[in-house]
Amino acid sequence: MSHVEDEGEDYFIPLEDQRVFGAGIRRKRVPFIRSSEHELNTTTSSTTAPSTPSGTNIANKYLSIVLPKDKKNETPTDTHFAPPSPTSTHREPESTRCEVCNLPISSPDTRNPNPERDSNPPERPHEASLAHQLCLTHSHPPSHLDRTSHGLRYLSAYGWDPDSRVGLGAPGREGILQPLKPKAKNDTVGLGVEVDSRTRVDREKAKVQKLNAKQVRKGHAEMRKRGEKLREMFYQNDDVQRYLGGGG
Template identity: 50%
Template sequence: MSDDEDSTPLEVQRIFGAGIKRKRIDFVPAGAASTESTRQPNPPTFTGDKYLSIVLKNGASSSELNTSNTKASNASESLPQHQLEPKGAVCEICRLPIKASDDTSTTSSKPHEASIAHQVCLQHSRPPSHLDRDRQGLKYLSSYGWDPDSGLGLGATGDGIRVPIKAKVKNDTVGLGVELRETKKGPEKKVELLDAKKVRKKDLEDRKKGEKLQQMFYGNDDVERYLGGG
């Protein structure tokens, strides 16, 4: 849109798509039918045949349905047991039969290779081990041919442990492998509850005991004789 058209009012501006040449469409005129359909008399129908034609959607009558069922039952009775069993290919990986619906020709159904039973039997790649490669123990075992990423344990057959032993904190000073005997603990002393009189008496005894010990350690015999206490 040019600058002149910006200033013009909306009712004067050209509509969108004006000036574009369009190709004319030539419509086919409707013609009258040249042939006339001839009506034929409908055969007599029964209610059962009408119901079967609606349900089965193939127009089969009751007599035809009974005849087909009789032939199928006679054919199944005449065949031996091993021929009645469905034959199908067996998967070499999961050892399960491959159904006819699992063929590659049918795109709507899921193929047999995508089933869970088949995927479980496949060999999948293992993630690398989480062990620290700088450990001295891992370096020692790797020098003797053990691969931590192989998923096998220690030993020649690979049945050993695959992860290090968890360390436990040892707080005592006893040697490794030494079992201590349990010491028998004596009966616990009962806590004696004292009243106010017994508390004062015990406090007086403790004070006298403390003064006696202080006299024994810090007392001087010469001073005691001089003061007349000896």
């Protein structure tokens, strides 16, 4: 019994014996019916649609059946009178144009001649239209720059307005080309400190002078004598000088 269960678990269909999906479903063949006309009638049709009888023809036929023959001729024929067309002498008022957006402005009479019959709400005025609002000159918010800034005061002194929404430096605009003129700073003094003219001259470096050979030899000799004098002052012994009779 266990041997049969093992065979059932391991049973599988070989690949060549497997059938495709839907192989056992039989479908009824749909016969092909050829059209009697080679061209479709959806685009070009030679037959016209049957005309429907009007209301007057139906009424006359009904009266001919119901009424006797002697009263057929007495029945008045229905006549339809068209409403009088409006005369062309009435001219519509010319629409004025808006000075801001240059668009025609229609009067309230031309917008809605029959306000009682019209179920739509009345139109908005021309000033509330989008085209008119876009052509208006809107006010811009003021500049976000700090009014107490020293840089803003400097630029305002030269005629620049921060609220004019105009930049600097371009031709045809307000302001100067270089509002902040650079200046070389060759000292280590802090910004904003006023330095005396005397100390400024002393701090300036002396210009390098070119010397000839004679001046160079003379300078070396003076430096040598100065060095010997300094060594003599620092390293001499008073007792030795007194013993040698050098004084002291």
